[in-house]
Amino acid sequence: MEAYDVVVLGESLIDFVPLKKEKSRMFKATPGGAPTNVAYGLAKLGNKVALISRIGSDPLGERIIHALKEGSVETRFIQRDKKKPTTITIAMPQSEDSGRYVMYRNNTADGSVSFDEIPDDLFNSAKIFHCGTLAMSSPIAYQTIQQAIKEAKKNGVIISIDVKLCPSSWDSQQEMIKVFNQLIDQSDIVKMTKEESLALNINPKHIVKGNNKIILVTDDRGGAKIYYREDCIVCKAPSVNVVDETGAGDSFMSSFLHFYLHYAHMLELKELLTNGLQFAVYAGSKAMQRHGAIIEF
Incomplete structure (x- = not known):
């Protein structure tokens, strides 16, 4: 098995993004899904990345494969489902919070990603395993993750991991909170x-206390924070002309993981996290200046 810098697991889907902020019938179909966006971003930054996902055997799935191959993401671990379609998401105009996305993922392929189809030695030499969480409400995907x-x-x-809450996909809010914690x-x-x-009723300060866990908390256009041990690092976002916020957090995540991966052995921890956060916030701001989640760096 080839060695990969990062192995990514999670949903691949198609985002329909409005071309204008005002009420519009014009949408652009772009490959998406948080883990897919992160895999693409990491590959464009020069990392060797393998993506594990599940798509339908349909034209939308082929569109995703084509885009990922163009971005140098290894796609041979993406599973094809002959019975279930590729998931789609519509980003509604005139809305900027997490509720702007209308998801069509009832009985779609991403919830059936199978561990049995993942090669036993894929994780042998990987440095980071990054996991998306949207499909966690599916028992099959939950077990695979x-x-x-x-x-x-x-x-x-x-x-x-990248926390992606979709309360409408869960039968119980309590179960959702339990699984994510x-x-x-x-x-x-x-x-x-x-x-x-x-x-999720989470206080990042409490989670990182007494361990080496790193918590990144983004705040839309307000920037981001890193919590680790007893410290909190803050980075404000630059002022930019926002075209589309889809995937900005994923560009942020891929950029932070890239920085962490390549500079952890060179920098003292606080300097590593400070500079990594600044780099990630810049990338997230850049992503907001164009349509779609998959961007060129």
């Missing part, structure tokens, strides 16, 4: 929004 984390930990791989406890690097930390 748990098994993959266990396999990665067995090989000493750094575990990174369990996942955060298993991880070394966690990214969430300020809104998500409040929804």
Whole structure:
């Protein structure tokens, strides 16, 4: 098995993004899904990245594969489902919070990503395993993610997760909170929004106390914070002309992981996290200046 800098697991889908902020019938179909965006961003930054996902055997799935290959992401671990379609998401105009996305993922392919189709030795030499969480409400995807984390930990791989809440996908809010808190406890690097930390009733200061866990909290256009040990680092976002916020957090995450991966052995921890946060905030701001989540760096 080839060695990968980062192995990413999670949903691949198509985002329909409005071309104008005002009420419009014009949408652009762009490949997306938080982990897919992160994989693409990491690859464009020069990292060797493998993506594990599941798409439908349909034209939308082929569009995703084509875009990822153009971005140098390894796609041979993406599973094809002959019975279930590729997930789609519509970003509604005139809305800027997490509720702007209308998701069509009832019985779609991403929830059936199978651990049995993942090669046993894929995690042997990876440095970071990054996991998306949107599909956690599906029992099959939940088990796959748990098994993959266990396999990665067995090989000493750094575990990174991106918290993506979709309350409408869960039968129980209590179950959702329980699952996400369990996942955060298993991880070394966690990214969430300020809104998500409040929804999960999480205080990042308490989570990082007494361990080496790193918590990244983004605040839309307000910038971001890193919590680790007893410290909190703050970075304000630059003022930019916002065209589309889709995928800005994913560009932020891929950039931070890239910086962490390549400079951890060179910099003292506080300097590493400070500079990494600044680099990530810049990337997130850049992503806001164009349509779609997959961007050129």
